[in-house]
Amino acid sequence: MVWAVGEGVTQYGVGDEVIVGGVRWDESAPDIRLGTDPTASRSQRAWGYELNHGSFAQFTVVDEYQCHPKPPRLTWEEAGCFLGGGSTSYRMLTGWHPHHVRPGDPVLIWGGSGGLGSMAIQIVNHFGGIPVAVVSDDAKRDHCLRLGAHGVVNRREFTHWGGLPDPDDTAAYGAWLDGARSFGRRFWEVLGERRSPRIVLEHPGRDTLATSVYVCDNAGMVVTCAGTSGYLGHIDLRFLWMFQKRLQGSHAANVRETRAIIDLVAAGRVDPCLSETVPFEEIGSAHQQVYENRHAAGNTAVLVNAPGPGLTGMP
Numbered sequence: 146m147v148w149a150v151g152e153g154v155t156q157y158g159v160g161d162e163v164i165v166g167g168v169r170w171d172e173s174a175p176d177i178r179l180g181t182d183p184t185a186s187r188s189q190r191a192w193g194y195e196l197n198h199g200s201f202a203q204f205t206v207v208d209e210y211q212c213h214p215k216p217p218r219l220t221w222e223e224a225g226c227f228l229g230g231g232s233t234s235y236r237m238l239t240g241w242h243p244h245h246v247r248p249g250d251p252v253l254i255w256g257g258s259g260g261l262g263s264m265a266i267q268i269v270n271h272f273g274g275i276p277v278a279v280v281s282d283d284a285k286r287d288h289c290l291r292l293g294a295h296g297v298v299n300r301r302e303f304t305h306w307g308g309l310p311d312p313d314d315t316a317a318y319g320a321w322l323d324g325a326r327s328f329g330r331r332f333w334e335v336l337g338e339r340r341s342p343r344i345v346l347e348h349p350g351r352d353t354l355a356t357s358v359y360v361c362d363n364a365g366m367v368v369t370c371a372g373t374s375g376y377l378g379h380i381d382l383r384f385l386w387m388f389q390k391r392l393q394g395s396h397a398a399n400v401r402e403t404r405a406i407i408d409l410v411a412a413g414r415v416d417p418c419l420s421e422t423v424p425f426e427e428i429g430s431a432h433q434q435v436y437e438n439r440h441a442a443g444n445t446a447v448l449v450n451a452p453g454p455g456l457t458g459m460p
């Protein structure tokens with residue numbers, strides 16, 4: 146809830162109920178004035194991560210363009226849980242022309258039950274694509290199918306993850322290639338036809354990047370926003386250049402993309418996927434569970450000095 150406004154604020158006033166995007170930039174930065182997307186501006190910083198004033202607090206400080214009206218039908222914890230993953234997924238799937246997800250496009254989604262993945266499955270469906278999700282546990286399969294995944298692959302059926310062996314070590318490299326090929330064939334089986342993903346939504350990084358580049362369709366795109374399993378990603382460049390694939394970095398979302406995913410959630414087209422709501426006292430263990438990949442499927446919300454869960458407006 147807006148508690149106070151500073152000079153120059155025109156779109157929001159005290160008492161307005163808002164949800165807040167997680168990136169800041171300088172609207173007067175020279176590159177933005179020359180037309181650079183603000184998320185790619187040299188002035189861009191992640192709010193509460195590269196900058197002070199994050200969201201795990203009763204009071205915080207934001208720029209006006211970070212604010213969006215809170216959809217009235219959502220509870221506070223629903224409204225607070227989806228925007229980081231939702232807006233990032235939306236940009237990854239729609240922001241990189243010509244690789245905007247199109248009707249009939251097969252899309253491979255790593256971590257289909259995670260925050261990004263849960264949103265991505267629904268966004269791909271919204272645009273008529275065919276989402277195939279990856280999980281590490283069959284218990285997460287139903288979550289992905291309920292959200293509209295066409296099919297689900299369990300990555301535990303494969304063992305070739307991690308950095309690439311040296312291509313000159315033909316035995317080790319051959320074993321990796323066998324693993325990547327089996328994974329690609331599994332994708333076709335689950336899809337029900339022999340088509341490879343036009344878009345691969347990457348974020349595990351070290352463990353999966355080489356496979357993502359290998360299984361991506363000719364002239365398709367691997368788009369990544371993270372290195373959950375490690376920051377050093379190996380790829381065999383031959384698969385990138387010979388089949389003219391694209392490896393694209395993506396980070397957060399601009400104001401238009403952020404509003405677009407909020408509108409889809411507000412209209413009931415995308416479920417915010419709130420799985421768990423924890424009190425502020427449990428914020429440490431909630432983060433530890435994410436770190437250990439033991440958290441529930443979907444998104445977790447934290448109540449900070451809130452009167453209780455389930456409220457849609459201020460009491």
Ligand SMILES: NC(=O)c1ccc[n+]([C@@H]2O[C@H](COP(=O)([O-])OP(=O)(O)OC[C@H]3O[C@@H](n4cnc5c(N)ncnc54)[C@H](OP(=O)(O)O)[C@@H]3O)[C@@H](O)[C@H]2O)c1
Nearest residue numbers: 233256259260261280281348349352370371373374396397
């Ligand atoms: N750049 C940005 O703007 C931005 C924005 C949001 C999030 N992110 C980053 O994106 C990543 C995902 O975020 P999230 O909210 O979806 O996190 P999350 O809810 O923890 O989900 C991550 C998923 O990744 C999968 N995973 C974990 N280790 C893996 C591995 N070694 N190989 C393959 N899959 C693995 C897990 O699924 P399974 O174990 O079931 O496979 C998990 O569900 C995080 O690193 C986050 O920091 C970046």
